[in-house]
Amino acid sequence: MKTALSILFYTVVFAFIGTIAIAFAFHLIDLSDIIMKLGYLYDDTRMRLITGLSGILFIMLSFAASGVITGKIQREKTIAFSNPNGQVTITLSAVEDLIRRLANQLTEIRDAKAIVKATKKGIDIRMRVVLRSETNIPDFTARLQDLISGKIQEVFGIDEPIIVRIHVAKIATSEEKSKKKPEKTSVEDIQIPYSGMKI
């Protein structure tokens, strides 16, 4: 119901804008008439207040409508199972969160991103990782695939097949690491002028 209302809201707004544009293009609206009405809206205090409040209302309505529509889209991206007391749905972003946290615990990985899709064949995971230079890539990626599929099956209790595709996007050297984290100068090293003087 909410989604239908949101779609109706946007349809009405766009249809109104479209009608105005067509009427303007075919000279169906008198220009001097528009100027006169706009002038009235601009000058009259009561009309200015109404226009301002309508503006705020329209902004709030558009935010609410977009929230409902995007919420609907997000709702569709879930893994669901039933318990005796009701249904449990797990959003795919929750699975992505879990994979990211799991990957960040491994010392070989510097950065990781995951995209999860639920397909008829099972769960398709695509990972983009940045590894440290000293990592043995074939061994590590095989271990990572096993780890992710095992952890997801354990945590989510999913029996469906899990396909993990890993894309090693970059191999970070230790120099890059040191560039990103500049050495901090200790307080003791900084010489403060006149620090030993007593007044």
Added chain:
Amino acid sequence: MMSEDEKSDLGLIKIHNNVIASVSYLATLEVEGVSRICDNLRSSFLNMIGKKTKSGAIDVRSEKTDTVSIIVPLIVKYGYNIPEVALKVQEKVKVAVEEATDLTPKEIIVKIKGVEK
């Protein structure tokens, strides 16, 4: 928002859906493995203006047959088994709502929206 009605000798007792949502909210937070309850646009706005809600984005839908459906969107702590946490939430919410309102929820839908430390 609809309310749950109950008749006593002295008159009608109405339990607002917000009350059921608050009971569910507090019961959910007691479950080990639950990090927090998700917020919606309304609760975020109320929190922003300093009026804290005790229901988050929990949605209570009442039906004509005196039954309620409760939708609980939540974030689970990292390292916990999600189906187990969801099952515990459903059981805890069911017991809490039954004890507090004498209503038996028709279904408790748990939506896991994320994983946090």
